Amino acid sequence: METPDVWKEFSGNVITHSGAHHLLAILELTNERGYARVTDIARSLEITTGSASTNLKSLKGKGLVQEDENRFLSLSAEGRKLAEAIIKRRTTLIKFFTKVLEVSPEQAEIDACKTEHLLSPETTLKMDQFIASKA
Amino acid sequence: METPDVWKEFSGNVITHSGAHHLLAILELTNERGYARVTDIARSLEITTGSASTNLKSLKGKGLVQEDENRFLSLSAEGRKLAEAIIKRRTTLIKFFTKVLEVSPEQAEIDACKTEHLLSPETTLKMDQFIASKA
DNA sequence: TGCAAATGTTTGACATACCTAACTCCAAAT
DNA sequence: ATTTGGAGTTAGGTATGTCAAACATTTGCA
Numbered sequence: 574m575e576t577p578d579v580w581k582e583f584s585g586n587v588i589t590h591s592g593a594h595h596l597l598a599i600l601e602l603t604n605e606r607g608y609a610r611v612t613d614i615a616r617s618l619e620i621t622t623g624s625a626s627t628n629l630k631s632l633k634g635k636g637l638v639q640e641d642e643n644r645f646l647s648l649s650a651e652g653r654k655l656a657e658a659i660i661k662r663r664t665t666l667i668k669f670f671t672k673v674l675e676v677s678p679e680q681a682e683i684d685a686c687k688t689e690h691l692l693s694p695e696t697t698l699k700m701d702q703f704i705a706s707k708a
Numbered sequence: 709m710e711t712p713d714v715w716k717e718f719s720g721n722v723i724t725h726s727g728a729h730h731l732l733a734i735l736e737l738t739n740e741r742g743y744a745r746v747t748d749i750a751r752s753l754e755i756t757t758g759s760a761s762t763n764l765k766s767l768k769g770k771g772l773v774q775e776d777e778n779r780f781l782s783l784s785a786e787g788r789k790l791a792e793a794i795i796k797r798r799t800t801l802i803k804f805f806t807k808v809l810e811v812s813p814e815q816a817e818i819d820a821c822k823t824e825h826l827l828s829p830e831t832t833l834k835m836d837q838f839i840a841s842k843a
Numbered sequence: 844t845g846c847a848a849a850t851g852t853t854t855g856a857c858a859t860a861c862c863t864a865a866c867t868c869c870a871a872a873t
Numbered sequence: 874a875t876t877t878g879g880a881g882t883t884a885g886g887t888a889t890g891t892c893a894a895a896c897a898t899t900t901g902c903a
Contacts, residue, residue: 578754579821583725586822590718591860612880618715624862626882631860644881674834684831686714687721691822699809726890747850759891761852766889779851779899850899857891866883873876 586691588637588655593690594618595628596637596656599648609646662697663689669700673707721826723772723790728825729753730763731772731791734783744781797832798824804835808842 588596598617602609615625629646632638637652648656663685670681723731733752737744750760764781767773772787783791798820805816 580729594715680830687826688823695815
């Protein structure tokens, strides 16, 4: 058995775990309260505003996050698409883990959180279809 | 909906992606040829011996890897346990993705590789049981 | 035995992704 | 107008993980 040369693809991920959660925070904050500033995101993620500022700058650089003249942050079309995909994946994963595999809700949430930004669209789709076929 | 404070647990992982693959390489190489040196591991992972040397030093520091007087590397009891757990997880994941979800083998391998070191024992176990119950 | 090839380590440079702490900037209240 | 506090950035530090290149060591063979 050969160690597959797939292993390095890990680095080529679209988004990091941290990055994903910044996007999700923006989406949730804007949905809940209508806006998201650096501070709001930092509070939501329980990190310092310094970290949030730096992290968000890089997301802006990637064209996933936008900032208006009043420093309100929002997701770009691409960012929104990505965030929604991740949320969908998390939902699917949690449902799958708890309903199908009967994993405890706590562990399901942790596992989903760790893998939600890594799983391919194909696998997520198939997982969805599987759940649907059982319902 | 609140962003769960679970998200930071990502950093508290037992092992990194890269670290995991170094362990797996040692296990596979020793199984296949009876030994694993820095060079062998570097070749197997397609990184320079410099990188391998540094990375392995840190794994030695964590007590996962040992070195004998001839510079042959091996896994400690703990390292072996960890490596075997990861391999088992990968096997389970691939089987699950391809057999149950009918994901393509290529994508299954990539997804398994990305998550094999992140999934909890509980979820892996449940996944195993699920496969068994269907067989 | 002696030299060349293989092996391994270290160093210095980069890139990413975090953090904290210190600083700037601005706006509102007194 | 001055102070105070909220908001945000920057600077400096840690940790990983990668590389190339200089160096040391070991091995093996001619």
